[in-house]
Amino acid sequence: MGDLNVKKVILEIISIVAPDADLSDVKTDVRLRDQLEMDSMDFLDIVMELRKRYKIEVPKEDYQMLASLDSCVEYLAPKFAALSPA
Amino acid sequence: MARDRLADAKDYYDVIVIGSGLAGLTGANNLAKAGRSVLLLEQHYNFGGMATWFKRPGGHIFDISLHGFPVGMIKSCRKYWTREIADSIVQLKGVRFDNPQFSLQTTFDRVDFTNKLVDHFGIEKQTVEDFFNASRAMDFYDDQAMTTRELFQKFFPGRSDVVRFLMEPIAYANGSTLDDPAITYGIVFSNFMSKGVYIFQGGTDKLIRMMKTELKVNGVDLRHSICVDKICTEDGQVTGVVANGTKIACGAVLSNANLKTTIEKMVGPEKFDDAFIKEAKAVRLNNSSCQVYMGIKKGETLDNIGDLLFTSVDPEFDSTRLCAKDVTSRTFSMYYPDIRPGSDRYAIVSSTNANWSDWATLSEQDYEKEKQHLIKTTLDALEKYIPGVRQKIDHVEASTPKTFEHYTMQAQGATFGTKFEGLQVSMDLPKQIEGLFHAGSVGIIMSGWLGAINYGVIVANEVDSFMLTKLQSQQQAAS
Numbered sequence: 001m002g003d004l005n006v007k008k009v010i011l012e013i014i015s016i017v018a019p020d021a022d023l024s025d026v027k028t029d030v031r032l033r034d035q036l037e038m039d040s041m042d043f044l045d046i047v048m049e050l051r052k053r054y055k056i057e058v059p060k061e062d063y064q065m066l067a068s069l070d071s072c073v074e075y076l077a078p079k080f081a082a083l084s085p086a
Numbered sequence: 087m088a089r090d091r092l093a094d095a096k097d098y099y100d101v102i103v104i105g106s107g108l109a110g111l112t113g114a115n116n117l118a119k120a121g122r123s124v125l126l127l128e129q130h131y132n133f134g135g136m137a138t139w140f141k142r143p144g145g146h147i148f149d150i151s152l153h154g155f156p157v158g159m160i161k162s163c164r165k166y167w168t169r170e171i172a173d174s175i176v177q178l179k180g181v182r183f184d185n186p187q188f189s190l191q192t193t194f195d196r197v198d199f200t201n202k203l204v205d206h207f208g209i210e211k212q213t214v215e216d217f218f219n220a221s222r223a224m225d226f227y228d229d230q231a232m233t234t235r236e237l238f239q240k241f242f243p244g245r246s247d248v249v250r251f252l253m254e255p256i257a258y259a260n261g262s263t264l265d266d267p268a269i270t271y272g273i274v275f276s277n278f279m280s281k282g283v284y285i286f287q288g289g290t291d292k293l294i295r296m297m298k299t300e301l302k303v304n305g306v307d308l309r310h311s312i313c314v315d316k317i318c319t320e321d322g323q324v325t326g327v328v329a330n331g332t333k334i335a336c337g338a339v340l341s342n343a344n345l346k347t348t349i350e351k352m353v354g355p356e357k358f359d360d361a362f363i364k365e366a367k368a369v370r371l372n373n374s375s376c377q378v379y380m381g382i383k384k385g386e387t388l389d390n391i392g393d394l395l396f397t398s399v400d401p402e403f404d405s406t407r408l409c410a411k412d413v414t415s416r417t418f419s420m421y422y423p424d425i426r427p428g429s430d431r432y433a434i435v436s437s438t439n440a441n442w443s444d445w446a447t448l449s450e451q452d453y454e455k456e457k458q459h460l461i462k463t464t465l466d467a468l469e470k471y472i473p474g475v476r477q478k479i480d481h482v483e484a485s486t487p488k489t490f491e492h493y494t495m496q497a498q499g500a501t502f503g504t505k506f507e508g509l510q511v512s513m514d515l516p517k518q519i520e521g522l523f524h525a526g527s528v529g530i531i532m533s534g535w536l537g538a539i540n541y542g543v544i545v546a547n548e549v550d551s552f553m554l555t556k557l558q559s560q561q562q563a564a565s
Contacts, residue, residue, distance in 0.1 A: 017165065019164075041161075041162070041165075041540055041543065041544075044543065044544060044547055045165065047547060048116075048120065048547050048550065051120070051550060051551065051554060052119075052120050052121065052550075055554065055558075057551060057554060057555070
């Protein structure tokens with residue numbers, strides 16, 4: 001999965017866990033909680049959705065890697081890549 | 087012979103949830119939605135734990151703990167339950183205080199509290215802002231040495247009236263005292279101040295009915311009137327539970343029973359490290375409660391005197407006095423007909439905090455006498471706000487810490503779970519025994535309806551992560 005698709009997946013998950021968030025103009029390099037009124041429960045929901053949909057596990061010590069869209073892509077892209085058969 | 091309520095249960099579930107308080111129900115729902123097979127066992131015939139209600143002849147219905155929760159419940163119910171449940175949550179705007187130090191009404195949110203603190207109590211606006219910001223900035227990872235008493239001392243030295251205004255409602259919401267860590271106050275206070283106090287329209291009975299429906303839709307196997315005798319472990323791992331004499335295997339247990347009961351009675355202290363057991367034994371249970379339930383005669387009406395009334399004739403706020411048997415500080419929760427649309431009935435529930443030890447050792451005769459005294463003094467106090475209220479009431483009864491212990495099996499009838507240190511023990515449980523998790527009212531900050539629901543989700547995430555790893559390693563071993 002390319003970076004663009006990882007970004008799309010993350011935005012789709014955010015639209016489910018934070019349905020009131022306006023996702024039309026999310027800056028990729030700004031912390032999500034600084035632009036979208038997301039709390040720690042919302043980030044936990046992202047972790048649960050990643051596990052449910054893709055069996056991707058984000059351990060507690062890596063939660064900070066989900067801070068911005070850019071850091072999400074950087075952290076998750078290799079995990080998504082590992083899912084696809086070579 | 088009692089019917090075997092486990093007759094058609096499966097031999098194995100991914101997760102067995104013990105107890106159906108809001109944390110247990112929400113954890114079960116979350117895990118089922120994540121694709122786990124879930125069995126939920128509740129000892130009482132109703133689901134809900136302390137989130138419960140009861141009916142009495144004459145068309146009376148009383149809610150035990152519905153009285154008011156923060157706005158965050160709307161978001162949590164929408165995410166972890168259903169839109170329909172979230173849409174039934176409405177704001178309570180009439181919160182009244184009446185005591186020898188002040189008498190006022192508020193919408194119980196930051197804007198109105200700021201106005202009251204500035205206009206009524208004469209505090210500098212900047213001090214109020216600083217206090218709100220300091221409370222809101224507190225989180226679990228902060229320094230926990232500061233107490234709530236010290237927090238108030240810092241911002242409002244010598245102002246026992248301000249302390250009462252800020253503390254009394256929270257003491258009723260989570261059983262915290264001035265000597266508990268300030269974060270137990272700051273987190274809960276800020277949750278309420280964000281947008282005020284809310285309630286579930288339709289009553290606790292409707293909420294639990296809707297939750298049951300949703301649990302069934304998601305495939306949770308729900309069983310009531312089943313007491314879990316034992317959580318089975320082998321080589322430091324959970325293997326199942328014994329209930330009604332039947333062993334059922336599982337991958338993980340999520341206990342929503344009392345934390346200490348889970349460790350000391352269901353698993354057994356010999357299964358844990360000595361150091362952990364020492365810590366677990368040192369966890370203090372929070373105080374309990376007394377309530378008086380007053381049902382208004384059919385056809386009678388009450389004027390709107392506010393939704394929540396914090397009343398007292400004590401000269402000042404005092405955490406110890408708040409739990410005393412001769413307490414005069416009580417909260418009246420007013421239930422007008424609009425709480426259950428379509429109904430024309432009124433009910434009043436009076437709540438006071440209480441100590442287990444004051445009630446547990448009374449003789450049967452003294453216990454009855456004390457209950458009658460509690461009812462009498464409660465009605466006397468209510469007379470000030472509703473003159474002639476005795477003539478309007480045709481059902482009245484009281485509950486005590488013993489009543490709560492009897493119905494919920496919560497040790498010492500602890501209506502607010504454990505003190506702060508309980509949270510760490512609850513979170514450390516899986517490090518002691520693989521597959522053993524606990525979610526329930528712990529650490530003060532994880533109590534109340536919102537705290538319980540959110541903690542249920544937080545722990546369900548841990549359980550789900552554990553199950554994924556466990557099932558993946560089983561698959562690998564098999565292939």
